Amino acid sequence: MKITFPHMGNMHIAIKALLEGLKLEVIPPPPISQKTFELGIKNSPEFACMPLKINVGNFIEALENGADTIVMAGGWGPCRFGYYAQIEKEILNDLGYDFDMVILEAPDSKIQELLKQLKAIGQNVTFWEFLKTVKYAWHKLNSVEELEKKLEHILPRTIEKNKAEQIYEQGLKKIDKARDKNEVDWHTKQSLAEMDKLPRHQEKILKIGLIGEIYTILEPSANYKIANYMAGLNAEVTRSVYTSEWVNDHLLGGLVKPSNHQKILKSSKPYLNYSVGGHGRETVGNAVDFARKSFDGIVQIGPLTCMPEIVAQSVLGVVSREENIPCMTLYFDEHSGTAGIYTRLEAFIDMLRRKETGQIATI
Template sequence: MKVTFPQMGTMEIAVKTLLEELGLEVIPPPKITQKTLDLGVKHSPEFACLPLKINIGNYIEALENGADTIIMGGGVGPCRFGYYGEVERKILEDLGYDFKMIIVEPIQNDWWGFYKKLKLLLTNISWFNLKQAWQRAWAKGTAVDNLAKTVNQIRAYAQDRKLAQEMYEQALTEIDAAKRIIEIEKLEQSYQTELKQLPQRQNFSPLKVGIVGEIYVVLEPAVNFAIEKKLGERGIVVDRSLTLTQWVKEHLYLGHFKDETKHEEIKEAARPYLQHMVGGHGLETIGETFLYAQDNYDGVIHLSPFTCMPEIIAKSILPRVSQDLDLPVLSITVDEHTGEAGVITRLEAFIDLLKRNHQKGEVI
């Protein structure tokens, strides 16, 4: 069995470790390129979400490289992600590929059902072996998320911003190669220290920008044009509202392990504008935007794929949130036709607006 999975941000580091620790041969799809996108667009429904199209491109490239089993997440609720797996399975079967697809649904107290899913992958797996593999993968996912948060906070202040990015990328490479949890923890601690000790700019007052939206577009640099890096190199402190480990806690485990205090805080913040779940991260987009305003952020960037229903709902509400809170919000919707030059132009205009507002605040 040769297993693959979709690309999404730094997810490969943790998922590859989990599967390899369970004794599987893993064939990750190549990093997302224009070829990946072209393959997905060619073989996917025109009005499908961009993430589905890229998933198809990922799978075709991985299957052509020898993979024979695809692991895909499932979902519940109004977001179309819930049936991605079945649609993708049908597309690939119609293309003539011979493969097995295992769709991992949210557990929802059905731990035995989850265990049986794993049995499709592994015929002789114990809970103990699964626990050990999960702990190593989780340690990597947590370390990567923690370092991403740190570099997004530190990069703007660094005298050499490109060096901060290079250190982060080197950390990812070393964490990916690490074999033991203690090694992973030491690497994270070491890079945390090095990043925080970088020479900093003096008398520097950076802008602060929060990023909200649909998780795939928020996490995948190939889709959002590496927006966190671009903002950081322009001297902006960035906070991304979504992380991979947070998504796993909420999506796979649902209420078992997620931070209920934070979840309730987001729901309460969104309540004046949106009182119920609309699928995906639509409610979180509104709530997190409100919280960024409370934390004195200068602006918020909202990222979403074209035709994403939960984020369309959020996008229709954000102008009122922006007006009520006097918080500039830039919504960027992406599909296969979105060009990097156009996104950068909008981003720079938004940054200019934030700088003017920031300077007015300093004068007052």
């Protein structure tokens, strides 16, 4: 059995560790590229959102590389996503690929169910081996996230922006290759220390909250790396979603680390009192949360046609007025030109900076 899975940000590092621990041969899809987009767009329904198209592209590329089993999340939510595994299976079958699809009926179900499903995929894995590998994958996930958070902190503050990105990319590769916990820890520590050493500037750092649809937030190639772009303008971007928090809240029932999911849902009141599908309510709650933490501005992102985010967007106008925080919304689909996106972001950052200091940043 040669197993593969869809990309979502840096999650592949932890998933790979998990599946390898279950004694499976893993063939991760190649990194998301223009080719992935083209394959996905060509073979998906036109009105589907970008995440589905990228998934399809991932699967085709992995199957071409020899994978014969796909693991995909399913379930009854959180939005159209609940059907994506089935649709993707149909699309790939129509294209003539021969493969098995394992759909983890995970999100928000009971943790025991998920663990049972995962263990069932494994090849003769004992219970203790299974627990150990889950723990190890969780550790890799958290180490990767330490790097991500460090980059978010350093990138807007350093003058060596390219260098910071390089250290981060190399750090990820080393964590991916590491064979045990000690190696992971060592490489994480090294990369963090290297980033800390980069020279910094003294300019004022703006704080931006990035909210919206989870895939678009976590997968940089689905949002044209806008977080790094804003960091280039000396704005620190804090995401509303980190992979480990999502796994903790939705897969592990909030048991592994303290969760602020309930607090976020509460913050959405009185602006949005009901679930509107997807993470629409979380988006509103996070906007309120960022505003109350005195962030300078909020950027909402999502794939074009994302209904939950459209609902949230219509509520954000009121949040922006009442909580006194500027909001901007960007939807992403297949563009080849990034100029329009960057022009709007630059204008947004200028606006925030002028409000803050009365100055427009020139070179």
